[in-house]
Amino acid sequence: MRIRSSIKRLWTKFEMHQRHGVSSKWLIMAFQHPTFTKRYKEHHSFSNKITSPSVPAVSWKDAFFCFMTPNPPSPQEFPTPCWEILMDYSKDVRKLGLSLLELLSEGLGLDRSYLKDYMDCFQLSYSCNYYPPCPQPELTMGTIQHTDDDFVTVLLQDDIRRLQVLHQNHWVDVPPTPGALVVNLGDFLQLLSNGKYISAEHRAISNRDGSRMSVACLFSESHAQSSKLYGPITELLSEDNPPKYRATTVKDHSNYILTRGVDGTSALSRYKI
């Protein structure tokens, strides 16, 4: 019930901004803002390090990445409407993320607060994507295939159908549903749950006819502030369920993702025992 009302509130905000013509323009405005560009533009350097010929070399998009907690950006760093929307959206999406972590804890047979308490320093960040029309979409990708290197991601996509998830070796569309958000489980949930939860491989294909926008809210541990080792949760392990992964830190995993490039395989195979 709490989740349903959070989603409803987030959609009401999204539609309100859209009615005022803000949401479709705020990413473009952000890119034109002088101080913004320096710090936030295109954080995804991994898209330039492709190591498999089956993965296209370029992402046809403008994207920015920014941390909202524990240290939110200052109002001077964004055009005013963008900053207001980011801050406003954060409040509700944060509540939603925490409720999801409670449900995911219960799904593992643990206390509701287990995953929340387990984290040292909860971090919310945004990955905001603007995909302009692409004249030759078959030659590229909007966002190349990847898994999210977090615990859980809440994704808002507009009404253009381009998001796909890998299911049994086939790419399957995730159609936009008005009033719904997409929830992706990330690498750390797969690691902590010893493979009970799966970090979904996904991508956004390019679009010839129009632009598309998506906002991914990533819930993770603060890279800068945590040196905690994450491995399969001890309470879940037994003789029948021995650990499948060795432990790692959030920082180490994120650095690995940024430096290893993209080869279409799961980054978690690095920790497989």
Ligand SMILES: O=C(O)CCC(=O)C(=O)O
């Ligand atoms: O644009 C999309 O639908 C997907 C974006 C995404 O997966 C990401 O930003 O991590």
Ligand SMILES: [Fe+2]
């Ligand atoms: Fe993603």
